Amino acid sequence: MTDLFINSDLEDYAISETSDGLKSSSDNEAEMAAANVAPSLPVLDISLMRGTSEDQAFFLSKLRDILHNYGFFYLAGHGVDAKLTTDAIEATKQFFALPEAEKVSIDMLNSPQFRGYNRAGMELTGGQQDWREQVDFDCEEDIAELSPEAPVWKRALGPNQWPAGLPEFKTTILRYQAEVTRVSIAVLEAIALALGQDKNFFAPMYESGPRQHMKILRYPGLEGSQSDQGVGAHKDGGLVTILLQDVLPGLRVQSQDGSWIDAPPIPGTFIVNTGELLELATNGFVHADIHTVVAPPAGTERFSIPFFFGASFDGTVPLIDLPDELKQKERGVSSDPANPMFRDIGLNHLKARLRSHPDVAQAHYSDVLEELFQAVG
Numbered sequence: 001m002t003d004l005f006i007n008s009d010l011e012d013y014a015i016s017e018t019s020d021g022l023k024s025s026s027d028n029e030a031e032m033a034a035a036n037v038a039p040s041l042p043v044l045d046i047s048l049m050r051g052t053s054e055d056q057a058f059f060l061s062k063l064r065d066i067l068h069n070y071g072f073f074y075l076a077g078h079g080v081d082a083k084l085t086t087d088a089i090e091a092t093k094q095f096f097a098l099p100e101a102e103k104v105s106i107d108m109l110n111s112p113q114f115r116g117y118n119r120a121g122m123e124l125t126g127g128q129q130d131w132r133e134q135v136d137f138d139c140e141e142d143i144a145e146l147s148p149e150a151p152v153w154k155r156a157l158g159p160n161q162w163p164a165g166l167p168e169f170k171t172t173i174l175r176y177q178a179e180v181t182r183v184s185i186a187v188l189e190a191i192a193l194a195l196g197q198d199k200n201f202f203a204p205m206y207e208s209g210p211r212q213h214m215k216i217l218r219y220p221g222l223e224g225s226q227s228d229q230g231v232g233a234h235k236d237g238g239l240v241t242i243l244l245q246d247v248l249p250g251l252r253v254q255s256q257d258g259s260w261i262d263a264p265p266i267p268g269t270f271i272v273n274t275g276e277l278l279e280l281a282t283n284g285f286v287h288a289d290i291h292t293v294v295a296p297p298a299g300t301e302r303f304s305i306p307f308f309f310g311a312s313f314d315g316t317v318p319l320i321d322l323p324d325e326l327k328q329k330e331r332g333v334s335s336d337p338a339n340p341m342f343r344d345i346g347l348n349h350l351k352a353r354l355r356s357h358p359d360v361a362q363a364h365y366s367d368v369l370e371e372l373f374q375a376v377g
């Protein structure tokens, strides 16, 4: 049987090289502790889904274990051209190297749709400033017509903002966004199969138009007494996240015993993690892990591009009727009472954006904020 874990240049990263079954996270952690080696996230090669039926069954059993025990893994064999990932990171670096005036010309404050640039410190996670600068994109779409009865999340539909000084930037970012959308759908189809469902089980959640929220990020090096919160501890809100990291580490994932696992970049892979919508849909069988990014050392800067594949705003989250052996392992949903999740996808998304960007909320949603936060807690 084909080995789950990549040999050649990825073998140093595999946590469990055997093909006779992935050890549980606790087994791994015990072994790592015994060997005095830091635990790491598993690596999965999705090209096995194009292999024999035996390869596919092997891949899906590992994926099922990872979804339940980790919620995070490295994805290899995804088929995205290495040049495109390099180009996307280069475009990111070029943007952040622009003069301040050009960057703020696409300030998110201009955008009721939460698209555009934020200086470091403008976004909050857990009520604390995140020390990173960023540009947010989502679907390229027109502003929605808003009738008085329209749900308020329709205000979040609209165009991206693009820097005038970088003509190739938009092309590269949209090509990259399209590719990671393809990868996300392949991952979701595999997740559906791993959960004993039809391959297209999740399609109704996104076939009318998936959300394609994406950020380009620059984490400046740590200066003086500044907080080391690159981004504070949080779960992602969508279905799956596909993360591309440049060369510096910083991402840390909380395991279920509360300890933190470093997730440094591995060339040729993405990090994939499951979001709150999947935790909701599986009543907690799938875990949406808490994660954080620690600011890089002084004199350095870290770049990354997370892509959050989400369900259409007009949908709701289904509750999957899992096979009995999986149902027994459902844990319920670990919702934060101060930040509850909703099965109404558009409302869930808007709630998260309003909390993260209070300046945009005040500028464009002040007429509905009180009512919304009464509704969302």
Ligand SMILES: [Fe+2]
Binding pocket: 234, 235, 236, 291
């Ligand atoms: Fe995240």
